[in-house]
């Protein structure tokens with residue numbers, strides 16, 4: 109057990125998972141990921157390279173992945189905007205990679221405070237074309253490590269890029285983390301281009317000039333995404349068994365919501381927390397199951413109504429949802445969240 | 458030109474049949490009649506044959522007319538986004554340093570959208586050979602202006618001819634790359650006639666040989682005809698190059714250090730699991746202590762002061778202390794502009810259960826090192842809570858009846874201990890004494906871990922004791 113920052117835990121996880129290279133460009137509040145990588149990767153005979161841009165970084169990742177190794181990059185919203193080109197190509201060429209986004213506040217340069225406004229950027233695309241990004245949402249330093257490891261596994265299993273979507277608080281916060289043993293589960297990658305006799309016939313590309321071939325490629329990708337959607341929905345419930353109201357929240361907001369649930373219960377309001385651990389695939393099944401028992405659903409997010417869209421889509425029952433949000437790098441204050449939930453439960457919101 | 462092309466036998470490093478090419482015709486390339494790409498492809502493939510490099514070669518196809526170079530080259534093939542080939546090649550060569558990388562790029566790809574990638578890959582001396590095909594136009598997308606388009610040249614986006622006032626002059630990439638330190642070999646060649654082709658073959662071979670011999674980055678810019686883009690007859694393109702292109706883009710070797718240069722190696726040494734565990738410090742568990750009373754078992758702490766007063770460190774030491782006494786803990790800094798000069802604060806939470814919100818809005822314990830922070834945070838201190846403040850700096854005694862207030866002349870005590878900078882450790886000493894929950898042995902462990910210089914450790918040990926004693930005498 110070790111007390112580390114969330115951002116550091118990402119690199120511990122990556123090293124334990126056998127990540128061989130890190131390519132990145134500095135940006136607050138994600139920079140400690142690069143700092144930690146710069147310190148450890150070379151000492152373990154692995155590659156750390158500060159790229160000339162986010163574009164270059166994601167394309168170095170593309171190359172390293174094509175060469176058959178576990179590789180990653182990390183950034184924050186503005187950098188992820190630049191990396192989105194690469195995400196589309198990675199998905200198109202079916203190359204596994206891990207991309208960490210420690211969200212700051214936007215749009216534009218915004219500020220470096222915590223926000224969750226890259227939800228749509230990560231969950232709904234960002235890059236062009238028909239593709240999906242698996243998006244994992246850690247809420248602790250422990251999960252920054254565990255989900256980075258999981259991200260490498262999922263990326264390899266499905267040959268597709270996987271994002272870890274954290275926020276400034278989860279990245280900056282220090283907590284005790286129980287680290288697993290080294291767990292490099294990299295599978296054989298017969299499709300890789302390794303510059304040897306065995307892989308000489310291989311070709312990795314995302315261009316299919318012939319319309320029928322591109323249609324077939326798209327259909328195959330869509331089937332893969334459907335399989336991921338069926339198999340990889342993850343969530344965690346807290347005090348939901350007897351709940352009259354469930355707060356849906358992820359990342360730092362779910363930490364606040366957890367405390368609010370405890371304080372509401374002390375006052376006789378049976379509140380529980382539904383915490384998506386995957387934002388794509390969204391844990392629809394779990395949420396619908398909970399929503400059958402729990403009459404009131406409340407959504408809290410640090411964005412302008414992005415998570416709530418997915419909650420609505422998942423429930424698809426027209427019910428009125430409670431909602432609290434904040435922006436600008438400011439968290440929802442605990443008492444503000446608490447009051448909003450109370451009002452909603454009393455039918456006043 | 459066409460005859461010259463035909464007289465060359467298909468090299469072994471090219472596929473015998475172009476199976477990846479859609480359609481019936483699997484023997485001819487997709488390039489227009491008289492296009493320079495076909496010749497350049499053959500020259501590269503022949504050089505790969507001569508140098509016996511194909512098996513270990515990874516060929517990066519760009520965006521442009523040569524986007525389908527992977528139809529032809531019997532190597533490992535990767536097709537990439539517009540302009541990014543040098544970045545992708547960097548990722549490949551770092552992963553497999555024994556590979557030979559070819560980045561094949563056109564003038565839009567390399568000289569416009571990908572200028573950052575090519576310059577930095579060259580500057581790092583990545584082990585790759587770049588073939589930059591300059592035909593002074595965008596072929597694939599319909600004859601638009603390239604950065605290499607000549608002044609006065611008409612394209613679909615310079616219908617009245619390129620003008621210096623609007624588009625600037627044509628860019629000379631080979632000369633630019635040659636001024637960097639790392640590249641080993643930089644040349645400009647042409648394939649517009651037989652004589653030029655012979656010279657181009659030499660340059661291409663030299664550039665690949667530099668890589669085979671482990672010397673590093675090489676770039677050959679190759680002037681190539683694009684009769685379709687230039688809208689001229691293929692027969693006339695050689696004369697067009699002579700007349701219009703060569704005066705702007707002189708041929709020659711701009712840098713050749715293939716003889717003198719030492720080889721480079723970026724070979725990796727794989728670490729064992731044991732090395733990983735030991736480097737990350739996962740083989741040693743932090744010492745564990747028992748809480749002597751439950752007063753601090755559930756505590757929300759806010760520490761605040763000026764940047765530079767060691768507020769963050771104080772908070773981290775508390776978090777470590779809690780963890781070593783079996784508590785769940787979190788430490789959260791204020792980060793960013795606040796830290797640059799202004800005030801700094803951090804939240805520490807101790808809990809017997811998993812910590813919920815790591816943000817301390819209403820602290821049970823408020824540790825304050827400067828006046829502005831006192832004004833800001835004192836109202837939030839919960840009734841019955843504890844305020845510990847640095848009375849050396851804060852002159853006006855804070856007023857609140859419903860909390861316990863501990864005034865500590867922390868800066869003065871620290872100065873007596875040897876340095877005013879140890880005021881945070883004086884505060885630490887006071888806090889641990891006020892609660893009396895933690896093991897004294899744990900403090901000394903922590904100090905020794907945080908302060909590795911003997912002199913500074915000595916000062917801080919004194920500061921800690923001063924703080925503890927001060928608290929005992931309250």
Ligand code: SF4
Nearest residue numbers: 488489492522596683
């Ligand atoms: S457009 Fe120009 S560069 Fe492209 S294939 Fe035709 S001749 Fe060659």
